[in-house]
Amino acid sequence: QRHLISAADLTRDDAVLILDTAEEMARVADRPIKKLPTLRGRTVVNLFFEDSTRTRISFEAAEKRLSADVINFSAKGSSVSKGESLKDTAQTLEAMGVDAVVIRHGASGAPYRLATSGWIDAHVINAGDGTHQHPTQALLDAFTMRRRLVGRDAGIGQDLAGKRITIVGDVLHSRVARSNVDLLHTLGAEVTLVAPPTLLPVGIETWPCEVSYDLDSTLPKSDAVMMLRVQRERMNAAFFPTEREYSRRYGLDGDRMARMPEHAIVMHPGPMVRGMEITAEVADSHRCTVVEQVANGVSIRMAVLYLLLGGNEPAVTAPRTEEK
Numbered sequence: 001q002r003h004l005i006s007a008a009d010l011t012r013d014d015a016v017l018i019l020d021t022a023e024e025m026a027r028v029a030d031r032p033i034k035k036l037p038t039l040r041g042r043t044v045v046n047l048f049f050e051d052s053t054r055t056r057i058s059f060e061a062a063e064k065r066l067s068a069d070v071i072n073f074s075a076k077g078s079s080v081s082k083g084e085s086l087k088d089t090a091q092t093l094e095a096m097g098v099d100a101v102v103i104r105h106g107a108s109g110a111p112y113r114l115a116t117s118g119w120i121d122a123h124v125i126n127a128g129d130g131t132h133q134h135p136t137q138a139l140l141d142a143f144t145m146r147r148r149l150v151g152r153d154a155g156i157g158q159d160l161a162g163k164r165i166t167i168v169g170d171v172l173h174s175r176v177a178r179s180n181v182d183l184l185h186t187l188g189a190e191v192t193l194v195a196p197p198t199l200l201p202v203g204i205e206t207w208p209c210e211v212s213y214d215l216d217s218t219l220p221k222s223d224a225v226m227m228l229r230v231q232r233e234r235m236n237a238a239f240f241p242t243e244r245e246y247s248r249r250y251g252l253d254g255d256r257m258a259r260m261p262e263h264a265i266v267m268h269p270g271p272m273v274r275g276m277e278i279t280a281e282v283a284d285s286h287r288c289t290v291v292e293q294v295a296n297g298v299s300i301r302m303a304v305l306y307l308l309l310g311g312n313e314p315a316v317t318a319p320r321t322e323e324k
């Protein structure tokens with residue numbers, strides 16, 4: 001594929017290839033010299049119209065480890081504040097000879113528009129658009145689950161068939177939930193969404209997953225429990241549940257975590273609102289993979305960039321390093 005816009009566009013084989021390639025990239029990260037020459041002479045721009053900590057830094061680290069030239073663009077402080085359009089911004093970057101654009105945008109569909117408009121020639125990678133998709137987040141989550149639930153080496157070539165994944169919280173505003181449901185379904189996992197009825201989207205019955213309103217009965221049947229951030233910034237205040245009410249029914253604390261099977265993990269895409277959807281006790285426990293997810297994000301983003309831009313080399317061949 002030329003672009004990565006949605007987790008729903010990935011076949012099982014595409015997704016497993018990315019996960020396997022990310023394992024190769026993770027091995028590079030364990031070496032004293034972490035840099036590969038693969039994207040030397042290629043230019044990648046990180047085009048961020050919305051705030052980000054993990055995704056922005058992680059893409060930048062991945063691009064630099066692959067030796068790409070990196071341009072960071074943040075809408076804040078740019079001519080976007082003077083009214084410049086996405087089209088004119090994109091064409092300005094195109095004029096500078098960009099090979100790939102990593103875009104985060106508040107409007108659902110902005111990366112698709114960029115990829116299909118003909119405004120630019122570059123590969124487009126969606127780093128999160130509105131409430132729509134965040135495909136590299138879903139891939140790094142699947143990578144983390146495969147490593148923890150199937151095994152680091154045993155996982156090569158494998159999917160997540162039969163794994164039971166519970167996703168909890170503000171599904172309505174969550175591009176992470178949408179992307180994960182799409183990808184986990186493709187990888188053979190069984191997904192259950194647990195959310196207040198007011199935080200589920202219209203048409204949820206067409207999604208390839210189960211829906212429950214009862215967290216306590218779902219936890220003992222889960223191999224992984226993914227907590228979502230309550231996205232106040234996308235929420236009409238009238239629909240916002242009180243923090244106490246939300247935590248009581250949908251928050252994960254130590255007592256609830258004890259209901260999970262011993263092998264089960266707790267995940268969170270970040271940023272976490274400690275005390276609301278997850279207590280500090282759970283967030284800091286050895287069962288919580290939030291920091292591991294961030295580290296895995298660099299390997300996944302290296303894999304995606306390598307597969308989209310890396311040329312004709314076989315994708316899962318161990319990449320050459322600069323070590324002799």
Ligand code: CP
Nearest residue numbers: 052053054055269270
């Ligand atoms: N998970 C995630 O997308 O985090 P950031 O918003 O910090 O990039």
